Structure formats: C-alpha cells, structure tokens
Amino acid sequence: MGKLALVAKITHVPSMYLSELDGPRKGTRQDAIDGHVEIGRRCRELGVDTIVVFDTHWLVNANYHINCAPEFAGRYTSNELPHFISNMGYGFPGNPALGQLLARACNAMGVETLAHDATTLAPEYGTLVPMRYMNAGRDFKVVSVSALCMAHYLNDSARLGWAMRKAVEDHYDGTVAFFASGSLSHRFAQNGLAPEYGFRIWSPFLEHLDREVLRMWGEGQWKDFCEMLPEYAVKGHGEGFMHDTAMMLGALGWSAYDGRAEIVTPYFGASGTGQVNAVFPVTPQDGAAIPAAQASGATGYTAVSQRL
Structure with missing residues (x-):
C-alpha cells in the first residue's frame, strides 16, 4: 500500500542556524544546509508526504513516544545551547493518523510505544533544525x-x-521518509574549549572511528557494523546512544541490508562532534535479520552496551 521512499542519517547541529545570522559564524555551515536542501528536494521528487524523524534530542525514560500533533508552530530556544538557537520560528503540519498507525505497529511487535496527538508537546531541535x-x-x-x-x-x-x-508499507496510503537525526561521535569539547573545537573532532581516535564507520557504510558492511554498534555507541560517545541509528537500520533490514550509503554532506566536525548527511537506498527486505527482544536485566547506559 504505502512506500518508504527515502532513509537518511542527518545532522542537526545548531550552528546551522547560527550560520544564517550576521556575525563571525555567518555562512560557515552552508554545506550542511545545502545537504538538507538536497535531501528535501529528493523527498519532493519522490512524492513524500510525511517525514518521520528519529530525534536524539527528545529524551525519554520509559516507553518509546511519537509526537504526532496536527500542527506544530512556535518559537524555539535551545535549553542546551541558547546562545546558538534563540527564538527560532517554526511551523509545519503533523500527521496524527500516521503517528497512531506507527504506534499500533510497534506495540504489535512488542515494542511499547505511545502516540501523542492531542498534546502541547513541542518538537526538539533534532526535528526543528532539519x-x-x-x-x-x-x-x-x-x-x-x-x-x-x-x-x-x-x-x-x-x-x-x-x-x-511495515506499518507504512502494509497499512499507510502514502509515501514516507525516515530520518535518523543525530551525530556520529558526540563528545562535545570540554567547557572553555568550544570555540577552539568549533570545526574539529574532539580526538583523533573518535575521528578515525567515525571515518571507519563511514567507510563501512559506503562498502555495505552491515553485518559487521550491526555487531559493533553497541560498542561504537559507548566508546564513540554516540548521540542518543545511537538509538536513532538502530531505528534507521531496523527499517532498512538490519544486518541483511544490502544498500550502500551515499554521502550528501561530507563528514565534518562541530564543537568536537562528528557529523554527516548520508542517504541510504531502501531495498526489499523480509525482516528475518531483525534482532529479537533483549532479555530484561540491564538498564540505562548498560542497556546500550548489550551485544545485539
């Protein structure tokens, strides 16, 4: 019925907004902005009606949650970096029907998920910036x-x-894109050093690790990457513990995925973190490689480090 037309791993660095404003940072993130514009163009070309964003700035402590209000509008200031994003206006429609459909499908697969359509909950900047x-x-x-x-x-x-x-393909009458909105390594520069690391990665180890991951993505080494993801999330300081990346790869078929990443915005450093815009072709999958539910026991940070 429906179609998942495009999947991407995207940056949401707040310096993109700063790059619009007069001052010393003006124009410095144009490459990342251009990458977003290009991904948006591809979505329009493919007939996408809804973008689903896996947002690593939306912190939750229980269940998975979907924000699917009918409309989003307002002005946003980042509580994390208010000197980067202040009073940024936003406005775009939501899709309550799709949000509820996605939640039902996740619950049917044993992943407890709540959809929120009658809500005043605003999106986080992992959604707003892209x-x-x-x-x-x-x-x-x-x-x-x-x-x-x-x-x-x-x-x-x-x-x-x-x-x-599967909810999109089997039950939705439309075309959808999925975006994993988060960095690769996410070790911010130590306080007081942020200006020095504005366009750098925090350490050579993290930069080499990220570049090796991008090489694997470009060569389609998905089995190896899926096996290393829990350790990469921890040792690479993955943003959101790389849950956005796991969601994205689950949608693509996990270790059985047979596509190769296309880099739209080359890897770059931002305040110590490693960033990229990359598109992943959606290929036919049967879901056989999707991991089983994790046995109970570990929680929090240790939950991330469990081998899949």
Whole structure:
C-alpha cells in the first residue's frame, strides 16, 4: 500500500542556524544546509508526504513516544545551547493518523510505544533544525519519534524501525521518509574549549572511528557494523546512544541490508562532534535479520552496551 521512499542519517547541529545570522559564524555551515536542501528536494521528487524523524534530542525514560500533533508552530530556544538557537520560528503540519498507525505497529511487535496527538508537546531541535531547511515550504507533514532513550535496548529500537516500515508499507496510503537525526561521535569539547573545537573532532581516535564507520557504510558492511554498534555507541560517545541509528537500520533490514550509503554532506566536525548527511537506498527486505527482544536485566547506559 504505502512506500518508504527515502532513509537518511542527518545532522542537526545548531550552528546551522547560527550560520544564517550576521556575525563571525555567518555562512560557515552552508554545506550542511545545502545537504538538507538536497535531501528535501529528493523527498519532493519522490512524492513524500510525511517525514518521520528519529530525534536524539527528545529524551525519554520509559516507553518509546511519537509526537504526532496536527500542527506544530512556535518559537524555539535551545535549553542546551541558547546562545546558538534563540527564538527560532517554526511551523509545519503533523500527521496524527500516521503517528497512531506507527504506534499500533510497534506495540504489535512488542515494542511499547505511545502516540501523542492531542498534546502541547513541542518538537526538539533534532526535528526543528532539519525541517527548517528541508521543509521551508511546508511541503511535508512531520512526525517526531523519541530517540534519546535512557533505559532502552538497541534491539528494541531496531525492531521499532522495522515495525514502522511495515506499518507504512502494509497499512499507510502514502509515501514516507525516515530520518535518523543525530551525530556520529558526540563528545562535545570540554567547557572553555568550544570555540577552539568549533570545526574539529574532539580526538583523533573518535575521528578515525567515525571515518571507519563511514567507510563501512559506503562498502555495505552491515553485518559487521550491526555487531559493533553497541560498542561504537559507548566508546564513540554516540548521540542518543545511537538509538536513532538502530531505528534507521531496523527499517532498512538490519544486518541483511544490502544498500550502500551515499554521502550528501561530507563528514565534518562541530564543537568536537562528528557529523554527516548520508542517504541510504531502501531495498526489499523480509525482516528475518531483525534482532529479537533483549532479555530484561540491564538498564540505562548498560542497556546500550548489550551485544545485539
């Protein structure tokens, strides 16, 4: 019935917004902005009606959550970096019907998920920054999914991604894109050193690790990457413990995925963190490689480090 037309791993660095404003940072993130504009163009070309964002700035402590209000509008200031994003206006339509459909599919697969349509909950900037550049014309409805998961298993996040794909393909009358909104390594520069690391990675180890991951993605080494993801999430300081990446790969077919990443915005450093815009072709999958539910026991940070 429906179609998952495009999947991407995207940056949401707040310096993109700062790059619009007069001052020393003006124009310095144009490459990342251009990457978002290009991904938005591809979505329009493919007939996408709704973008689902796995947002690593939406912190949750229990269940998975979907923000699918009918409309999103307001002004946003980041509580994390208010000197980067202050009073940024936003506005775009939501998709309550799709959000509820996605939640039902996840629950049917044993991944406890709640959809919120009658809510005053505003999106986080992992959704707002990309939509500023991809969706300036309000061409797409938007659904935001919590992906800063504090007490969750990566297995469940992979299963959530697969459940959402099947919900779209089997029950939705439309075309959807999934975006994993988060960095690669996410070790911020130590306080007092942020200006020095504005365009750098925190350490050579993290930069080499990220570049090796991008090489694996470009060569389609998905079995190896899925096996290393829990350790990469911990030792690489993965943003949101890389639950967005697990969701994305679950939707693509996990270790059985046979596509190769296309880099739209080359890897770059931002305040110590490693960033990229990359598109992943959606290929036919049967879900056989999706991991089983994780046995209970570990929680929080240790839950991330469990082998899938």
